Amino acid sequence: MNQARRPWHSVLKLRHLIIALTTSSAIITMVATVLASYKVQRQQLIAQSLDDNLAYAAKLANTVDGFFKGALQQLAYSAQIAASDFGQAEVLRSEVRRLHLQTDSFNSVLIVDNDGLIRATSPASSPMQGVALRDQNLLRVIEAGRPYISPPYLPASGNLLVFVSHPVVAADGRQLGAIAGTIYLKQKSVLHQLLGTHYHRDGSYLYVVDAQRRLLYHPDPDRVGTLASANTAVDRLAHAASGSEVLINSRGLEMVAGFASAPTPGWGIVAQRPLAATLKPLGSLMAQVLGLTLPLSLAALVLVWMFALRIAQPLNALAASAAGYRPGGTDRALRAVSSWYFEAAQLKRAMLLGLGVFNGNLERLEKDAATDPLTGLGNRRRFDLSLTLLAEQRAPFSVVVLDIDHFKRINDTHGHDVGDAYLRHLAGLIGDSVGMGDVACRIGGEEFALLLPDTDLAEATARAEALRRRVAEAQPPHEQPMTVSAGVAEWQAGPDEDVQATLKTADQRLYCAKTLGRNQVQAA
Ligand SMILES: Nc1nc2c(ncn2[C@@H]2O[C@H](COP(=O)(O)OP(=O)(O)OP(=O)(O)O)[C@@H](O)[C@H]2O)c(=O)[nH]1
Incomplete structure (x- = not known):
């Protein structure tokens, strides 16, 4: 059956409008609260992780720096002993052995003369004993003429390492040679003890780069000795800076990174955690926020609904009275409306006033219709x-x-x-x-x-x-x-x-x- 469509203003009621208004404002407020809370919590989690990683990187940088300072002092001390008896092979051998075994700082220790000839090594079985240094990088141990930490070097033995060296200087100031300790980069060494096995299940890790951006320490052993992929942390470490920031790593993952430099070796340490792992607690935090917000919002909504209905009630009743005129009945219905606030009371007063005028007119019309105008008697x-x-x-x-x-x-x-x-x-x-x-x-x-x-x-x-x-x-x-x-x-x-x-x-x-x-x- 084809029913005529009712005009919208006969269907739309004040109650519906108020409920729609309050419901939408409650929903908007709740969504805004949850969104704002999400944003703040996210920022706080990232800021906290940045601080943690910076603190961790700084602590490790400090440890590494302290180690190298100590190692150089040990080498300086051994260099002095070696200088006093540089011609005595036994003295040199005993000193390198002592340094190697007592300090546990180096994987091996060697003394080399100015011609590049290795004069003593520990362990004594080292194949380098008696060999002449040919490699330009290694010759720099001697040429440096000062305490020196080499870039990563891959000798014939195949053990990627760095040299920490100190010149051996005679009492008259002549350089006799150098004493050097090696630290293996890929095999167990003091570096691994210092940095620990920093590995978290959530994908956090740390790596160490030298001033030329070469990786000296990395959870992936294949990458040790290679150049670190360009990122802002590595760029800033090249300038001995420290700090923290969110960056993209070599695998394209967003990482929350803290970085700090150890000035003695000129190395930089980066500790980083995947952004996704950092933000993992966000889900449960948001569930907590919702758990607190939702019941309160619903309670507020119900209260507002109830209040809205109470506000609409007198207007509904007035509208119902206005919808149809019943002699006497409309007047009674209007008087029964409880107009408990100013506007409704004024509306009711105006309607009663209008109804009074209407009733008066009706009475007069009825009277006129039954009265003879000339005499005033009935007609x-x-x-x-x-x-x-x-x-x-x-x-x-x-x-x-x-x-x-x-x-x-x-x-x-x-x-x-x-x-x-x-x-x-x-x-x-x-x-x-x-x-x-x-x-x-x-x-x-x-x-x-x-x-x-x-x-x-x-x-x-x-x-x-x-x-x-x-x-x-x-x-x-x-x-x-x-x-x-x-x-x-x-x-x-x-x-x-x-x-x-x-x-x-x-x-x-x-x-x-x-x-x-x-x-x-x-x-x-
Ligand atoms: N002034 C005036 N005259 C009216 C009115 N209505 C009727 N008339 C007159 O009343 C008169 C009635 O006359 P008739 O019905 O012949 O009766 P009558 O002259 O009163 O004679 P009887 O009734 O037989 O005594 C007529 O002349 C009407 O014109 C009115 O409203 N005003």
Whole structure:
């Protein structure tokens, strides 16, 4: 079936609007809170991880730096001993052995003379014993003429290593050679003890680079000795800076990195943790935030809903009253509306005021519709209605029909206006003669009628006679005297009683009064 669509304003109610408004504002507030909280928590987790990694990198850099300072002091001490007896092979061998075994700083120790010839090694089994250094990098141990830490070097043995060396200087200041300790980069060495096996299951790791960006330590052994991929941490370490930042590593992963440099070897240490691992607790943190926010938001929403409904209630009731007018009912319904706040109270007051005016107008219209404008008495309509009403109530009554005698003459002689004055004059006398409950009407041109409830024929005739006499005796509005004739009839409730027949009887008796000479009352 094709139903006509209702206009939106007849479907959309204030209650719906308020609920929609409050619900959407509650949802927006909650989403904004959760988003803001997510952002703050994320920033805090990253900041915390940056701080942790920087602190860790700085601690390790400090340890590494301390180690190299100590190692150089040990080499300086051994260099002094070696210088005092540089020609004594046994002294040199015993010193390198002591340094190697006592300090545990180096994987091997060797003394080399100015010609590059290795004079003593520990362990003694080292294949380098007696060999002449040919490699330019190694020759720098001698050429440096100062404490020196070499770049990574891959000797024939295949053990990637760095040299830490100190010149051996005679008492007269001549350099005799150098003493050097090796630190293996790929095999177990002091470096691994210092840095520990820094490995977390969450993907955190650290690596060490030298000033030329070569990797000296890395969880992936294949990368040790190669150049570190370019990133800002490595760039800044090349300038001996320290700091922390989020960067992308060689595998394209976002990492939260802290970095610090160890100035003695000129190395940099980077400790980093995957951003994803850093942000892992975010899920449970957000669940906590939601767990706290959601019940509060829902409780606030329910409260706002309830309050909104209370606000809408009087307006709903006022709107319902305005939707249809029921005489008396609308007025009662409006008065019953509990308008508990200013605007609703004002609206109710205005509606009651409007309804009062409307009811007044209605009453006046009804009255006007049943009133004769010339005399102010009831008109034919009022007379007929009253007649019907009395008959319906089965209450006995009498009817008197009155007519001005020779009224045409008054009109013809003095004019219509004077005629009207006579009509008003008679209406005044009739009005004075009726009591409570009686109905006096002008039912035709110069014809009047009285309905007298609970009045029998005799009493009605007496009252008609009294009225006739008053009219005859009263001072007329103009020089011509005025008399009236009247016919009286009585109505009693009964199976055949017809009010129209009673009226007709009264009319006939009036006609009779006219024919019998006028100025008289006929009741039979
Ligand atoms: N001034 C005035 N005259 C009216 C009005 N209505 C009716 N008439 C006049 O009333 C007169 C009635 O005349 P008739 O019915 O002949 O009766 P009458 O002259 O009173 O004579 P009887 O009734 O036989 O005594 C007419 O001249 C009407 O014009 C009215 O509202 N005002």
